[in-house]
Amino acid sequence: MSETAFSIRQLRAEDWVAFRALRLKALETVPTAFGASQEEDAALSPEALRERLERAPSAVFGAFAGDSLIGMAGFHAQLGAKRRHRGLLWGVFVEEAYRGRGCARRLVERVILHAGEHVVVLEAGVTAGNRNAAALYESLGFRISGLIQKALRIDGAFHDEILLALDLEERASPSRG
Template identity: 40%
Template structure:
């Protein structure tokens, strides 16, 4: 049974969280390989130090119920003068036992709140077949602006990706 959102704590992960992050990341890649640009085969043999480095150089939010990491979502600002006003929400995953309780919504809200003072626009991609994720992102204020046909290929099967964006409060000219 899903936990109530008020029992969930959202915070930026640190290098000390690397073992927990590695575990949930590998779970995500195994459970929904079509939803991520990386693969389980690529990341499962990476040492914990690789995940520590990722957390040291990235901004990854974690959703905790008690001491258990049940969801993650990353924030990455675009690199380059002309695109530094944009960032990407990436690597979103919530464990099945925590879905339907507002954990995903809380993670998205945390990334949006983090992004708001830093960038003007937050973007993401989502596999077109993931209806629940599309609903979540739309309810948070993201709008679709395009479709990358055959954006991902997993085991010989293509998946389209929906490109979504959110202009942050008062930052669209």
């Protein structure tokens, strides 16, 4: 399948069933990649899931192969006067069978485009050792900004989290400076 076989669009409240299924698959199959646990997200009500998809300017983007949702990437805008220039890239996941074909790159590019309309800095966290995700984000301009030691504890084991940030103002006018 070629890159162009995927279509990318923002998920809406009515996509909550497919969103839930993909999100739970992500949390179950790659628990170390995400801050939430599968049990926590499985307990979310349909209303909470619908709200998560319609909380502008926060947004979730989905990749579709035909009618099937096979990938996703989320954008969460921070709240409060002093923090609302910052946003978070979260929940990046592509079904195993569709990996290595540029799907996540297109999803994250879509989040960056959306984030540029709402925030100045886009942040991301990557569990130490997740080189694929770190390589993707760095190739799109993210730079390492910090490290949280023992950020996650999963089945008793601690995992550090690498923080990355993309300065969207700098990206829009790279010569400034």
